[in-house]
Amino acid sequence: MKSKNVLLIFNKKIMYKPLIYRLAKDFDVVFNVLEAKILPKLEGRLILELRGEEDSVDSSIDYLMQEGVVVETLVDRIVRDDERCIHCGACTSVCRVDALCIDRSTMKVMFDHEKCVACGMCKIACPVGAMSGASIDLD
Amino acid sequence: MIGVEIKKSYEEINSKIREGKAVVVTAEEMPKIVESEGIDGAFRKVDVVTTGTFGTMCSSGAFINIGHTRPRMKASKIWLNNVEAYGGIGAVDCYIGATQVQENDPLNMVHPGTFKYGGGHVIEDLIARKKIRLRAAGYGTDCYPLREFESTITIDDLRNAIMFNPRNSYQNYNCAVNMSEKTIYTYMGILKPDMANASYSSAGQLSPLLNDPYYWTIGAGTRIFLCGAAGSVAWHGTQHAPECKRGRNGIPAEGGGTLAVVGNMKEMDPRFVRGASFTGYGCSIMIGIGIPIPILNRDLAFYTGRSDRDLVCPVVDYGIDYPSGTGTPLGEVSYAELKSGLIEFKGRTVETAPLSSYPMAREIANTLKDWIMRGFTIGVPQSALPTVPRGKNDETR
Numbered sequence: 001m002k003s004k005n006v007l008l009i010f011n012k013k014i015m016y017k018p019l020i021y022r023l024a025k026d027f028d029v030v031f032n033v034l035e036a037k038i039l040p041k042l043e044g045r046l047i048l049e050l051r052g053e054e055d056s057v058d059s060s061i062d063y064l065m066q067e068g069v070v071v072e073t074l075v076d077r078i079v080r081d082d083e084r085c086i087h088c089g090a091c092t093s094v095c096r097v098d099a100l101c102i103d104r105s106t107m108k109v110m111f112d113h114e115k116c117v118a119c120g121m122c123k124i125a126c127p128v129g130a131m132s133g134a135s136i137d138l139d
Numbered sequence: 140m141i142g143v144e145i146k147k148s149y150e151e152i153n154s155k156i157r158e159g160k161a162v163v164v165t166a167e168e169m170p171k172i173v174e175s176e177g178i179d180g181a182f183r184k185v186d187v188v189t190t191g192t193f194g195t196m197c198s199s200g201a202f203i204n205i206g207h208t209r210p211r212m213k214a215s216k217i218w219l220n221n222v223e224a225y226g227g228i229g230a231v232d233c234y235i236g237a238t239q240v241q242e243n244d245p246l247n248m249v250h251p252g253t254f255k256y257g258g259g260h261v262i263e264d265l266i267a268r269k270k271i272r273l274r275a276a277g278y279g280t281d282c283y284p285l286r287e288f289e290s291t292i293t294i295d296d297l298r299n300a301i302m303f304n305p306r307n308s309y310q311n312y313n314c315a316v317n318m319s320e321k322t323i324y325t326y327m328g329i330l331k332p333d334m335a336n337a338s339y340s341s342a343g344q345l346s347p348l349l350n351d352p353y354y355w356t357i358g359a360g361t362r363i364f365l366c367g368a369a370g371s372v373a374w375h376g377t378q379h380a381p382e383c384k385r386g387r388n389g390i391p392a393e394g395g396g397t398l399a400v401v402g403n404m405k406e407m408d409p410r411f412v413r414g415a416s417f418t419g420y421g422c423s424i425m426i427g428i429g430i431p432i433p434i435l436n437r438d439l440a441f442y443t444g445r446s447d448r449d450l451v452c453p454v455v456d457y458g459i460d461y462p463s464g465t466g467t468p469l470g471e472v473s474y475a476e477l478k479s480g481l482i483e484f485k486g487r488t489v490e491t492a493p494l495s496s497y498p499m500a501r502e503i504a505n506t507l508k509d510w511i512m513r514g515f516t517i518g519v520p521q522s523a524l525p526t527v528p529r530g531k532n533d534e535t536r
């Protein structure tokens with residue numbers, strides 16, 4: 001079994017096309033919607049956790065890409081500029097999945113991108129612009 | 140200072156510093172020393188305690204002299220990277236304020252605005268020796284005929300760049316919550332409705348003025364660490380309030396004192412300053428300050444020996460009370476609780492997040508300790524900050 005978080009960007013031509021249900025039906029991939037945002041007449045963005053055999057997950061992603069969906073794998077997508085981060089902790093209050101949290105012994109802010117679901121909230125909360133990358137919100 | 144008991148003099152401490160024999164510890168290390176050796180023991184042992192803070196300090200800015208142009212110009216309006224600096228002073232002097240936003244910033248037109256670049260960023264970029272676009276306009280006089288000027292400069296092209304912050308280093312500060320029903324975007328960060336989170340911004344036990352609660356050793360002339368350079372305290376800061384609420388140990392339990400500080404920007408280190416953007420609120424700057432406290436008497440050993448357990452701050456509602464300027468604090472919490480990540484408050488468990496950087500505050504206190512061990516002497520305050528007499532019943536045991 002493998003689990004992968006992906007950001008899917010649907011342009012306006014395909015944003016109302018029923019594609020997602022086929023992941024389960026044809027590829028035997030379990031999906032979990034982590035975030036979704038629709039910008040009417042522009043595009044739709046969806047963050048999914050895909051779970052299944054490695055081959056199935058990969059071929060389901062190939063399928064989505066053939067249909068014109070832009071697929072971004074999220075591990076390593078949201079990044080922190082470690083030179084810029086001053087470990088204030090402001091981002092920790094908005095990160096719901098604890099990808100950003102404080103090590104209480106040092107009070108430093110740890111970033112675990114494996115846990116990140118690219119909601120983009122830390123980009124809004126960080127006062128010094130240390131967080132960047134593809135997220136559910138348009139940049 | 141008048142009325143302050145001096146059992147170990149500035150001269151004595153400074154000559155020890157010059158000889159490299161002074162015992163210097165940080166305000167984070169001091170509580171352990173007081174615990175193990177007692178207050179009297181700690182007083183005898185320790186000469187100086189260093190403090191530090193690194194956080195958003197809106198009342199900050201810099202006086203900049205751009206140098207005379209040829210022909211000369213009386214620059215009445217000046218922009219640095221399209222952020223206006225106040226030009227209503229001498230011909231080529233101006234003051235760039237940290238919260239000034241770039242011209243044509245959309246502000247909060249689409250709420251919450253992002254406030255990407257402002258005066259604080261200009262100051263950071265100058266200190267980082269980045270190129271800055273300078274633009275000036277004047278109306279022309281007989282002695283200053285030039286009306287327009289544009290150039291790309293770095294801090295090294297400026298005649299002077301002097302940071303002068305009218306209100307920094309708040310003695311203590313609020314813990315913010317939101318009792319309203321919608322998410323709010325404040326200078327205390329993003330606050331979720333119905334008290335779902337709490338934010339705080341003081342460095343607690345490392346915070347400079349919490350370690351000298353009655354300002355016995357800090358006054359105009361005190362030499363400090365300011366954004367990586369040696370600066371000094373210029374005066375008391377705006378909104379300085381020594382008559383604030385104090386705890387049984389005499390230490391402020393709310394805002395309290397503030398400092399006006401000054402330093403040469405050309406000597407500062409970009410590591411210890413950051414332009415800041417608070418979504419929905421505006422631009423600002425994060426400033427790093429460290430202040431040495433000479434341990435002149437045993438009471439100062441007591442104060443610097445307090446830890447986060449002994450320091451409290453008020454919990455204030457930023458949903459309704461703060462913006463309307465009404466209401467009273469909802470209660471008090473200690474910095475030890477705040478730093479644990481969770482507070483028990485009004486029967487609820489609330490997640491906390493800091494806004495000022497404790498790791499940076501620690502680094503500043505350690506850097507200042509290092510400076511002093513290598514000969515940075517203690518500045519004797521030349522005029523005292525306004526203060527109040529120590530409470531008769533203050534516990535200092």
Ligand code: SF4
Nearest residue numbers: 095116117119120122
């Ligand atoms: S984008 Fe930021 S806030 Fe959202 S999950 Fe990732 S780290 Fe947390």
Ligand code: SF4
Nearest residue numbers: 085086088089091126
């Ligand atoms: S808010 Fe920004 S600077 Fe502060 S800890 Fe998070 S990433 Fe670092």
